[in-house]
Amino acid sequence: MGKRLSFFRRHLRTWVQICFAALSNGYAAGFARGSIYKGSAKLLCVPGLNCYSCPGALGSCPIGSFQAVISSRNYQFTFYVTGFLLFFGALFGRFVCGWLCPFGLVQDLLHKIPFVKKLRKLPGDRWLRFLKYVILVGFVIVLPLTVLDIVGQGQPWFCKYICPSGTLFAGIPLVASNPALQSALGWLFNWKMAVLVALLLLSVVVYRPFCRYLCPLGAVYSLFNPVALYRFRIDAQKCTQCGACQRACPMDIPVQSAPNSPECIRCGKCRAACPHGAICSTLQRAHRADGKTI
Amino acid sequence: MSFLKQNRAALLLLLAGIACVAIGVWRGEAETVFRKAVNICMECIGLG
Numbered sequence: 001m002g003k004r005l006s007f008f009r010r011h012l013r014t015w016v017q018i019c020f021a022a023l024s025n026g027y028a029a030g031f032a033r034g035s036i037y038k039g040s041a042k043l044l045c046v047p048g049l050n051c052y053s054c055p056g057a058l059g060s061c062p063i064g065s066f067q068a069v070i071s072s073r074n075y076q077f078t079f080y081v082t083g084f085l086l087f088f089g090a091l092f093g094r095f096v097c098g099w100l101c102p103f104g105l106v107q108d109l110l111h112k113i114p115f116v117k118k119l120r121k122l123p124g125d126r127w128l129r130f131l132k133y134v135i136l137v138g139f140v141i142v143l144p145l146t147v148l149d150i151v152g153q154g155q156p157w158f159c160k161y162i163c164p165s166g167t168l169f170a171g172i173p174l175v176a177s178n179p180a181l182q183s184a185l186g187w188l189f190n191w192k193m194a195v196l197v198a199l200l201l202l203s204v205v206v207y208r209p210f211c212r213y214l215c216p217l218g219a220v221y222s223l224f225n226p227v228a229l230y231r232f233r234i235d236a237q238k239c240t241q242c243g244a245c246q247r248a249c250p251m252d253i254p255v256q257s258a259p260n261s262p263e264c265i266r267c268g269k270c271r272a273a274c275p276h277g278a279i280c281s282t283l284q285r286a287h288r289a290d291g292k293t294i
Numbered sequence: 295m296s297f298l299k300q301n302r303a304a305l306l307l308l309l310a311g312i313a314c315v316a317i318g319v320w321r322g323e324a325e326t327v328f329r330k331a332v333n334i335c336m337e338c339i340g341l342g
Contacts, residue, residue: 091308
């Protein structure tokens with residue numbers, strides 16, 4: 001029993017990720033029929049990058065919804081989706097990336113596959129990290145707003161040309177189970193498959209390449225990390241600057257000096273690695289030296 | 295009290311988020327999201 005509990009605790013984040021992915025994609029009939037859920041739950045946005053065309057999806061993807069509203073003829077801005085982003089961001093920041101995003105789970109699982117040489121980060125990491133902000137501004141906001149067809153309708157540029165989550169969770173299962181869609185395959189599907197395969201292969205070597213460098217939703221939530229209700233704190237009296245936290249951090253963040261870095265996905269590995277218990281979250285009470293909480 | 299002080303920004307953003315959702319519903323944006331979400335998004339799946 002104790003061993004089982006310890007196993008569960010050690011893999012708590014993975015279990016939460018699996019449960020949340022299953023919960024937000026719980027429309028099993030969709031996978032069997034090659035169709036999607038059409039119920040009223042789709043009025044609501046889910047916190048993670050979860051394509052609404054996934055056969056199991058019960059909610060709407062905030063990035064897809066954002067583009068859908070601003071590229072429509074009636075609106076130039078979406079209060080509705082921005083509200084969801086503010087709500088989730090203010091509560092969790094990038095905790096969403098680490099714990100609640102289905103595509104994050106896929107990358108985490110792939111990174112567990114042994115490989116000859118794992119990389120801490122890609123060459124040019126410092127600059128590549130800004131790419132997700134460029135994609136957010138360019139592909140999610142500017143292009144859907146400004147490139148319009150003759151009836152004044154834009155396109156969801158990020159979903160169409162980049163989103164690997166849509167290809168994996170929506171494109172592949174729908175195309176596999178729907179012969180009518182198979183006959184419509186073309187260069188765009190091949191391009192999106194190439195993006196997906198490249199990112200999946202890269203995930204084996206580097207930890208979460210999509211979240212680090214490309215994800216516009218991660219870019220949004222990263223802005224909330226320093227102020228979200230869920231944050232990390234360093235107890236300066238306990239911290240010896242030993243660097244164990246940064247060595248344990250899969251995103252290679254200097255946690256001791258930047259506990260609320262925009263790159264932090266709140267995986268909690270730094271907290272587990274700290275030999276002095278100097279890192280705690282805003283939800284935890286700080287522990288005194290005598291073991292009592294304050 | 296200290297909780298409110300330490301988390302003032304987050305709580306304000308949280309309230310702003312709820313207000314934005316309400317404004318969005320009032321403007322009819324929720325309908326647009328719903329219409330897009332209940333039809334297969336051809337762009338998302340790579341068909342066009």
